[in-house]
Amino acid sequence: MYTQAFDIVVAGETSPVADDGDVQTAFLARIARDEKIEPQDAMPEAYRKTLIRQISQHAHSEVVGMLPEGGWITRAPSLKRKEILLAKVQDEGGHGLYLYSAAETLGVTRESLVEALHAGKAKYSSIFNYPTETWADIGTIGWLVDGAAIMNQVPLCRCSYGPYARAMIRICKEESFHQRQGFDIVRSLCEGTPAQKAMAQESINRWWWPTLMMFGPHDSDSTHTGEATDWGIKRISNDALRQKFVDVTVPQAAFLGLTLPDSAIMWNAERGHYDFGKIDWDEFWRVVKGDGPCNAARVSDRVAAFDEGRWVREAAAAHAAKSALSKASLKVAA
Amino acid sequence: MAESRLTALPESTLLTLADTCLLWGHRLSEWCGHGPVLEEDIALTNTALDLIGQARALLQLVALRRGDEVTEDALAYFREPEAFCNLMMVALPNGDYALTMARSMLLAAWFVPVWDSLAQGTDRPLANIAADAVKESRVQLRHASDWVLRFGDGTDESRRRIESALVSLWPYCDELLATTVDGTDQAERNASWRASIQATFDAATLSMPALPDAATNLLTATASASRLTLLAEMQSLARQHPGASW
Amino acid sequence: MTTEAPEAVTPLFEVFVRSKQGLDHKHVGSLHASDAQHALTLARDVYTRRQEGVSIWVVPSNAITASDPALKSDNFDPMASKVYRHPTFYDIPDEIGHM
Numbered sequence: 001m002y003t004q005a006f007d008i009v010v011a012g013e014t015s016p017v018a019d020d021g022d023v024q025t026a027f028l029a030r031i032a033r034d035e036k037i038e039p040q041d042a043m044p045e046a047y048r049k050t051l052i053r054q055i056s057q058h059a060h061s062e063v064v065g066m067l068p069e070g071g072w073i074t075r076a077p078s079l080k081r082k083e084i085l086l087a088k089v090q091d092e093g094g095h096g097l098y099l100y101s102a103a104e105t106l107g108v109t110r111e112s113l114v115e116a117l118h119a120g121k122a123k124y125s126s127i128f129n130y131p132t133e134t135w136a137d138i139g140t141i142g143w144l145v146d147g148a149a150i151m152n153q154v155p156l157c158r159c160s161y162g163p164y165a166r167a168m169i170r171i172c173k174e175e176s177f178h179q180r181q182g183f184d185i186v187r188s189l190c191e192g193t194p195a196q197k198a199m200a201q202e203s204i205n206r207w208w209w210p211t212l213m214m215f216g217p218h219d220s221d222s223t224h225t226g227e228a229t230d231w232g233i234k235r236i237s238n239d240a241l242r243q244k245f246v247d248v249t250v251p252q253a254a255f256l257g258l259t260l261p262d263s264a265i266m267w268n269a270e271r272g273h274y275d276f277g278k279i280d281w282d283e284f285w286r287v288v289k290g291d292g293p294c295n296a297a298r299v300s301d302r303v304a305a306f307d308e309g310r311w312v313r314e315a316a317a318a319h320a321a322k323s324a325l326s327k328a329s330l331k332v333a334a
Numbered sequence: 335m336a337e338s339r340l341t342a343l344p345e346s347t348l349l350t351l352a353d354t355c356l357l358w359g360h361r362l363s364e365w366c367g368h369g370p371v372l373e374e375d376i377a378l379t380n381t382a383l384d385l386i387g388q389a390r391a392l393l394q395l396v397a398l399r400r401g402d403e404v405t406e407d408a409l410a411y412f413r414e415p416e417a418f419c420n421l422m423m424v425a426l427p428n429g430d431y432a433l434t435m436a437r438s439m440l441l442a443a444w445f446v447p448v449w450d451s452l453a454q455g456t457d458r459p460l461a462n463i464a465a466d467a468v469k470e471s472r473v474q475l476r477h478a479s480d481w482v483l484r485f486g487d488g489t490d491e492s493r494r495r496i497e498s499a500l501v502s503l504w505p506y507c508d509e510l511l512a513t514t515v516d517g518t519d520q521a522e523r524n525a526s527w528r529a530s531i532q533a534t535f536d537a538a539t540l541s542m543p544a545l546p547d548a549a550t551n552l553l554t555a556t557a558s559a560s561r562l563t564l565l566a567e568m569q570s571l572a573r574q575h576p577g578a579s580w
Numbered sequence: 581m582t583t584e585a586p587e588a589v590t591p592l593f594e595v596f597v598r599s600k601q602g603l604d605h606k607h608v609g610s611l612h613a614s615d616a617q618h619a620l621t622l623a624r625d626v627y628t629r630r631q632e633g634v635s636i637w638v639v640p641s642n643a644i645t646a647s648d649p650a651l652k653s654d655n656f657d658p659m660a661s662k663v664y665r666h667p668t669f670y671d672i673p674d675e676i677g678h679m
């Protein structure tokens with residue numbers, strides 16, 4: 001599972017509706033007691049809508065996230081790497097599935113969510129709108145992108161909505177090998193030929209900034225962080241997570257002998273953290289709003305798979321209906 | 335010690351099995367992320383992983399016997415296309431899901447008896463591989479046969495598609511049945527293959543096409559051209575960095 | 581978010597997995613499948629990729645009847661006062677030892 005600013009709301013697009021005060025108060029009291037909310041429980045409409053949006057964005061991110069890495073499965077340079085990559089990309093599909101299931105407990109169908117993705121109405125993590133140009137990108141994605149995603153996701157295992165939290169626990173367990181296999185790829189490249197090492201450095205140069213953007217806008221610019229925090233959906237702020245990510249990644253890059261493309265990175269003893277440079281938020285919003293290098297290709301790949309799969313799904317449904325019918329008539333006969 | 339790890343089976347047999355699994359696994363892996371539904375995407379990837387795992391195990395046996403620092407990857411990535419010994423059918427492009435499932439059924443129905451008898455054979459290294467592989471092939475056969483049944487019984491469109499998939503694959507079945515695998519009984523294997531296919535065809539009310547005498551030159555040419563494209567892609571990166579490790 | 585489906589909705593199944601012989605089947609999640617048999621084969625690939633199970637049950641989601649969360653306290657709070665059902669309610673003299 002991958003998600004950046006879980007629940008990205010683009011200015012001017014739908015925003016949660018207000019609920020009547022009583023439901024809200026009782027509900028907030030439950031959250032304050034750290035109670036889990038389960039599907040049949042009363043919940044404010046705004047909470048339900050926010051969850052549907054966030055969980056489905058998250059699910060879409062997993063499924064769209066299969067594509068950039070999936071493109072390298074056939075070219076993986078060793079059979080071992082081919083197996084690992086296949087298993088990893090497959091896991092992401094599983095994560096999408098667990099999350100769609102969690103969203104469905106809120107009274108929506110997977111079909112309607114997928115439809116929204118295909119119509120360009122639903123968002124997914126914009127990191128997947130960047131192209132995978134080299135094999136090193138497969139390593140970088142695992143190491144940095146999955147690494148950042150894991151940092152985002154771990155706090156969600158404690159989120160207030162039961163089905164989402166349970167899906168996240170399962171997902172986080174499976175994620176644990178994703179980052180390691182990515183690091184392992186990059187490490188092999190760094191210990192390999194000069195060409196391999198150069199490939200790794202070039203890849204880090206391209207992915208570093210987009211990875212930092214995965215944590216979403218600065219806390220001061222995040223419109224819905226307050227609500228999500230009150231509702232027990234968001235536990236740690238975007239900036240805090242981003243800082244944590246920088247702090248763990250800088251020494252890892254140093255170990256590999258790679259340079260992070262930010263000359264402002266420097267240990268700040270006073271803060272006890274690494275300082276780092278300014279993120280290009282124009283680029284972030286451009287990609288979120290659909291103008292990244294691969295937005296169109298990603299959605300059209302998903303649409304193609306869905307459209308080409310339609311007759312398959314119809315055949316399965318028709319066969320199931322016929323079998324049910326003939327079973328029923330057997331029963332009548334008996 | 336070392337002796338018990340070496341198989342006595344001829345290399346041609348090992349490579350037929352290994353290359354068939356490898357190329358077939360490669361084809362199935364192309365579906366990853368593009369399956370007709372998410373659940374199916376995940377299921378199919380499991381099969382691809384099974385096949386690549388089988389190919390690796392077999393290639394490791396070949397490499398071990400060749401010695402001289404030959405590795406599974408050297409065999410997979412640096413052999414020339416003509417040196418591959420796969421059954422022709424696996425090299426063909428995936429086509430639609432009907433073709434993919436029909437091919438999986440035809441091949442898995444062939445592999446189940448092959449693994450089964452190798453698993454009971456006296457060649458220890460191969461018997462170990464076969465004992466695991468036969469379970470995987472049985473799951474795969476069930477999965478693919480279920481789909482062939484759904485397509486035959488489903489909608490008009492799915493029936494049309496599965497029929498046309500079978501028509502295009504059928505001529506390659508001749509090679510399947512004519513290929514000998516040392517350590518297994520060809521007649522028994524073919525009987526088992528027929529029985530299992532026939533059962534699915536009956537359930538799906540599909541009729542079994544007649545077997546042609548032998549693969550034509552055109553079929554062979556198509557399959558080799560497909561294999562060339564497949565390997566060009568598979569081997570591209572590894573060959574750009576000869577001697578590199580990954 | 582609309583709930584109207586753009587195409588026929590594939591039924592939803594709840595999946596239960598027995599992790600080890602001798603343990604209960606436990607709810608692990610759900611999936612879509614055309615029928616129960618199909619759900620069973622898919623559940624194996626979706627929910628037991630890491631040897632999480634030795635047995636699987638699938639149940640159509642709409643076959644499950646759930647208790648009303650609004651009645652949670654009516655239903656379950658009265659059990660809290662029946663302390664005498666628990667062994668710790670009783671004092672056993674030290675001389676007697678374990679009982």
Ligand SMILES: [Fe+2]
Pocket residue numbers: 001002062091092095171175
């Ligand atoms: Fe994931």
Ligand SMILES: [Fe+2]
Pocket residue numbers: 001092146175178
């Ligand atoms: Fe991941």
